[in-house]
Structure formats: C-alpha cells, structure tokens
C-alpha cells in the first residue's frame with residue numbers, strides 16, 4: 306500500500322539516514338554498469354529517479370569526467386519532486402568529476418546535444434515511442450569504442466515483457482554498428498564497433 310505523501314516520508318527518512326535510495330536495478334546489473342563505466346569521461350544517464358545509478362556512475366567515472374543526469378522529475382501532489390531531492394543528495398555523496406542535472410525530457414536534450422558520449426545509460430521511458438526516441442536520438446553521439454547500457458532490454462522470468470525489450474530485439478540488436486559486450490538480468494551492454502555509413 307502507498308500512503309499519501311509516501312515519497313515525502315521516504316525523502317525525510319533518507320535525510321535522516323533511515324531510508325535508502327530506491328532503484329529497480331539488480332546488484333548484478335550495478336556491478337556490470339560499474340565495470341564498464343569505470344574511467345569513462347563523458348557520461349549520460351537517461352532516467353535518474355533516486356540517483357542510485359547516478360551515484361554509482363560518479364563513483365567509477367574518470368576523476369575529471371562529466372555525467373549528465375537527465376530526468377524531468379515530474380512534481381507530485383505537493384508540487385515537489387522528492388525523487389529529485391533524494392537524487393541530488395545521493396549524487397552529492399561522491400566528490401568526483403561533475404554531475405549536471407537536466408530536467409528536460411531526454412529527446413529535448415538530445416536535440417541540442419553536440420559532444421561525443423563515451424558511456425550512455427538508457428533507463429528512462431520504456432514505452433516503444435520512448436525507447437525509440439532515445440535510441441534514434443542518442444546513438445549518433447557514441448564514438449567507436451563507446452558504450453550504451455540499456456536497462457529493461459531483456460526478458461526476465463516472472464516479469465512482463467516490456468516494449469523496450471521488443472524494440473531491443475527488433476531494432477537495436479540487429480544494428481550493425483553495435484555489438485553486445487555484456488548482458489545480465491534485464492541489462493544489455495553494447496559497444497559501437499563501426500561508424501555510421503555516410
């Protein structure tokens with residue numbers, strides 16, 4: 306049961322050190338993310354929620370790295386996003402590199418983006434339109450050798466098959482510019498192996 310003001314209570318618990326930030330990633334997925342993001346300099350996370358992934362990426366990225374943490378953090382009934390407050394506290398625990406929070410939807414950020422991204426974690430809108438916008442909008446910024454981590458991209462026993470899983474199977478895995486370098490639970494790790502054809 307979710308009590309009214311549940312996210313406010315959770316935020317208070319988090320501030321008091323009584324509650325942990327929440328995530329849907331598994332321990333094995335977080336180990337995989339940490340292993341592949343280690344030492345990367347230009348990182349983007351799409352979908353932040355409580356900042357568990359943000360903090361993890363910050364812990365392992367290059368000391369001079371920059372992580373763009375993108376999430377609209379829609380405000381709740383009190384007009385506040387308590388998820389955002391928790392995420393900012395989580396990210397602030399790690400004094401390494403820079404984290405830039407961006408509250409625009411990922412497709413709007415992509416539309417104005419210009420720099421290469423050597424580690425992209427896609428974990429935002431898992432609808433077909435959402436994953437399609439993220440894949441089509443961001444894949445061009447990944448140079449050869451760069452990585453894309455896709456959460457909720459593999460079917461997991463006991464869980465419904467999401468549109469993001471179907472899109473991964475139908476469109477992303479056949480993309481000849483990328484190859485799978487790791488896969489654990491619902492996470493797929495892809496590496497760009499070829500530039501796009503002109």
Ligand SMILES: C[S@@+](CC[C@H](N)C(=O)[O-])C[C@H]1O[C@@H](n2cnc3c(N)ncnc32)[C@H](O)[C@@H]1O
Pocket residue numbers: 327328329330350351352353354355356357358359375376377378379388409410411412428429430435
């Ligand atoms: C599964 S959570 C992210 C979890 C986080 N990556 C972690 O490691 O715990 C999904 C988040 O995506 C955000 N989101 C939904 N649509 C988005 C969009 N278009 N752009 C960026 N973030 C989006 C939601 O607000 C939500 O906080």
